[in-house]
Amino acid sequence: MRTAYKVRAYPDPEQSALLRRTFGCVRVVWNKTVADRQRRYTTEQKSTSYKDTDAALSEWKKTEELAFLGEVSSVPLQQTLRHQHTAFQSFFKGTAEYPRFKNRHSRQSAHYTRSAFRIEPDGLWLAKTTAPMKVAWSWPGIDLARLDPTMVIVSREADGRWFVTFAVDTSDPAPLPDTGESVGVDLGIKDFAVFSTGEKIGNPRHMARHERGLRRHQRRLARMQKGSNNRAKQRSRVARTHSRVRDARRDFLHKTSTDLVARFDTIAVEDLAPRNMVRNRRLAKSISECGWGEFRSMLEYKAERAGRRLVVIDRWFPSSKTCSACGHLLATLSLGSRRWSCPDCGTRHDRDVNAAKNILVAAGLAETRNACGGDVRRHGFSRPHSPVKQELSDVSPRVPVFQGGE
Numbered sequence: 001m002r003t004a005y006k007v008r009a010y011p012d013p014e015q016s017a018l019l020r021r022t023f024g025c026v027r028v029v030w031n032k033t034v035a036d037r038q039r040r041y042t043t044e045q046k047s048t049s050y051k052d053t054d055a056a057l058s059e060w061k062k063t064e065e066l067a068f069l070g071e072v073s074s075v076p077l078q079q080t081l082r083h084q085h086t087a088f089q090s091f092f093k094g095t096a097e098y099p100r101f102k103n104r105h106s107r108q109s110a111h112y113t114r115s116a117f118r119i120e121p122d123g124l125w126l127a128k129t130t131a132p133m134k135v136a137w138s139w140p141g142i143d144l145a146r147l148d149p150t151m152v153i154v155s156r157e158a159d160g161r162w163f164v165t166f167a168v169d170t171s172d173p174a175p176l177p178d179t180g181e182s183v184g185v186d187l188g189i190k191d192f193a194v195f196s197t198g199e200k201i202g203n204p205r206h207m208a209r210h211e212r213g214l215r216r217h218q219r220r221l222a223r224m225q226k227g228s229n230n231r232a233k234q235r236s237r238v239a240r241t242h243s244r245v246r247d248a249r250r251d252f253l254h255k256t257s258t259d260l261v262a263r264f265d266t267i268a269v270e271d272l273a274p275r276n277m278v279r280n281r282r283l284a285k286s287i288s289e290c291g292w293g294e295f296r297s298m299l300e301y302k303a304e305r306a307g308r309r310l311v312v313i314d315r316w317f318p319s320s321k322t323c324s325a326c327g328h329l330l331a332t333l334s335l336g337s338r339r340w341s342c343p344d345c346g347t348r349h350d351r352d353v354n355a356a357k358n359i360l361v362a363a364g365l366a367e368t369r370n371a372c373g374g375d376v377r378r379h380g381f382s383r384p385h386s387p388v389k390q391e392l393s394d395v396s397p398r399v400p401v402f403q404g405g406e
Helices: 013-044 050-062 067-071 074-093 206-223 229-263 284-290 292-306 351-362
Strands: 002-010 108-113 117-120 123-126 134-136 151-156 162-169 182-187 191-195 200-202 266-270 309-313 339-341 348-350
Touching: 013 050, 013 067, 013 074, 013 108, 013 151, 050 067, 050 074, 074 108, 123 134, 123 151, 182 229, 182 351, 191 351, 206 229, 229 292, 266 292, 266 351, 284 292, 292 309, 348 351
Parallel strands: 182 266, 266 309
Antiparallel strands: 002 134, 002 162, 108 151, 117 123, 151 162, 182 191, 191 200, 339 348
């Protein structure tokens, strides 16, 4: 498996200038190649292969206008062409959006393969540099000098921070010991996650703490003259505020997902579609701040690495409207109803805890009274059949036989 170690970097002025030129060249190659692809497809109705873009790059370096492309390492430029080729392939397969043009104010990065870097005891040496780059190594149990990365990614965030990512191919880690526990997780806005065990994790709402200051900084930025030094400084202040929110949110998601994977052998979640849910104008901002998509991605790779099982149930399953005790399905349940009583069995439910329990049952990880005749996976609003005894005459009374071949 591939593991990435991302650390802070502190380039000196000479290295910083070289990396900025590299970022600019990477951006020029990417944007010019995208424009040429679009122009060729519009005029000639022909696609562009990686071989064509590679030959075009060689010709660009020979021109007087783009001769500066030869002043930086050629490896990041070649990697840019490979990444763009992969991006267009993903677009035509329908698994990604159309590649966009890069701008100078967003995150900048350059990818170096083995031929363009080396790791020495004194630090990281990149191609075209005359001194090692200082990095803040954060893993005391791993020796950086003995690390054998397949790729090094140098990046600069919009707030001015530098990072280096080491991509390393490692053997699969040993799975975590079994705990014998399973859990259903219902994601929400007021409470970020509610477990079928009744435990609730509140939504920290990181953006709310910085929203007032962020609005003030953005108003100041809007008043400043474009191209001025003060505007550039103010843009950095806005970017730093966004970075604080993003880092705090990511830290919270990492800690929550790691705790889940460590405590439970099997985790059941809903197949949410945040992109569709943000069309609700009243909840779009709150949904976007939660980071449900990133949380699920973390659960997926951490569960696979730890030997755990992640089960994703259908997004249309009525987990909130189904009674987890008897299986009764309500016809309607407003979003403002946080507690409700089952009209069949009279059980009083907390909306989110009940949904988490139903997610666990729908994933086949738990059995309730619904298993003896009540269908927890049905669709529609038809009234469920009352659970009845389903034992056969020649079967032991202690071994129930369920409907549907379960």
